[in-house]
């Protein structure tokens with residue numbers, strides 16, 4: 001193994017990278033965070049902007065004071081900045097602010113629902129529960145298969161589109177997997193979906209923070225109809241998320257939540273609803289969340305999404321090489337050189353439960369990883385070849401140790417020296433698994 005030491009050029013941009021935390025033995029070390037797929041720390045620019053804007057903050061839309069007008073203007077202009085970031089069509093699309101990706105997808109599921117369960121939604125075997133469960137109680141959901149490596153089968157997607165004979169309303173697919181890091185060919189999928197009169201939703205929770213997302217590529221058949229993502233996964237953890245989609249989807253009908261801000265005129269007998277997107281954002285809007293998101297978008301754009309993708313891919317390749325060199329480690333993600341992926345690596349150590357590996361990493365070296373199924377249980381069951389009978393057993397014996405995987409996920413501020421530390425601890429765990437007392 002050829003060890004690299006270079007630090008990340010982006011480290012100074014992220015808050016808390018030098019925070020010291022205690023180990024099990026009482027010594028203090030700099031915390032290492034390899035759990036960025038769950039949530040990223042804030043950018044320094046985000047914290048600065050939150051502070052700066054706080055002097056002008058006021059409740060929006062219904063206030064007449066100067067600060068309220070400035071805050072309202074900022075909030076509404078932010079929509080164009082978000083639309084531009086992912087090259088949405090400002091004439092066709094709207095940007096609805098929600099809490100997170102989960103709320104965005106729930107909202108869309110409600111707005112596309114036709115009141116019966118006949119309409120088909122194609123989800124996939126690699127979806128996060130947030131892009132699976134919201135569809136189940138309103139639609140007939142069919143799941144596109146993954147191959148033995150866990151990659152999406154485009155062949156099965158087309159077969160299912162054919163099988164459902166024009167009844168598929170939406171193909172709901174993740175842009176990048178939060179388990180394996182595989183990046184799906186969203187434009188190819190969009191073209192297929194459109195060929196069979198379906199629309200496409202891209203769950204962008206893991207893709208948008210790490211890669212360029214272009215909702216309107218040159219080929220118009222490949223455009224992305226709906227996109228959802230969360231700011232807390234892109235260095236702006238202040239409770240905001242985004243749903244982008246055609247205005248016409250939301251113009252008719254009423255939001256799943258109604259109340260303040262959603263209606264223009266109300267009597268006890270009738271209501272005139274506000275226009276899109278206001279009628280979709282019930283209650284007082286999260287202005288500070290939007291301030292944070294805009295600051296993050298500006299910083300990530302200045303760095304360049306390609307540079308971010310490059311840096312995180314270098315880290316991923318390096319970490320993969322390191323993990324492969326340690327006997328006892330099983331990797332669950334396999335990409336060919338040049339195949340697109342984000343910085344997510346799933347693995348297990350033979351004979352050691354996943355939770356225990358995570359505890360040792362935290363106690364011995366201050367390394368944060370995530371373990372379990374990452375709200376993507378059917379995909380993990382498939383990757384680990386867990387049978388339906390075994391899942392039945394887990395249903396009945398809730399206290400039995402649950403299957404799972406250890407996940408590393410990188411952000412722009414992670415660097416080689418952190419991966420070296422990880423490698424040293426993993427090597428020790430594999431060589432001397434019984435020396436740890438916890």
Ligand SMILES: Cc1ncc(COP(=O)(O)O)c(C=O)c1O
Pocket residue numbers: 037038100101102103128130131174176177178203205206230
């Ligand atoms: C692929 C994917 N989709 C959706 C979500 C849900 O995101 P949120 O918790 O921000 O709603 C996650 C969160 O980890 C995710 O990884």
